Amino acid sequence: MVNLAEFQQLIAQHRLCPNTLPKALQALFYDKKGDWEKAHEIVQNASDNDSGWVHAYLHRKEGDLSNARYWYRRSNQPEFSGGLNQEWEEIAACLLQNVSSFG
Template identity: 55%
Template sequence: MRNVDEFVAGSLDEVKGHALRALWHAAHGDWNAAHEEAQEDEDRDSAWVHALLHREEGDQSNAEYWYRRAGRPVFRGSIAQERVEMISALLDKV
């Protein structure tokens, strides 16, 4: 299993799954690609990432909708902290 730093430094070609691919794009500053990737799947992991992306965008009400879809509480920490926690949690599933 890879850690968060290796994930971010690695190649997108190595990343499997829409949620992790969206997080890879987000970590590299490409919000649009991240958002498109998050929308490719309707599972809870992608919804969770979708919530983070709307937080990052500043659209809190839309983010809260996606947290509900993901079955997760609204995250109250920083966006960077949540991204690290998401990547770590999703890497643990791979």
């Protein structure tokens, strides 16, 4: 299992995300790099719940709360009420539980 600190270190050390990671984590990688557009592009057409959850977070970050609410419902996740950094960390930590390595 990969932990949050290892994921954050990967983000700090690499410009490009390993394409072996699930789409939801790839989107979180690029969001943390400051590339909201690329992050959104990655999850925009994905149909899995994890990508939908990240999609909700991205629209919340954008300020489009009605769209965010739609994606929270679609991904079966509660609407987050804390800070954006806190939400990013919570989503990442949860999704990383299913990742065995970055390679």
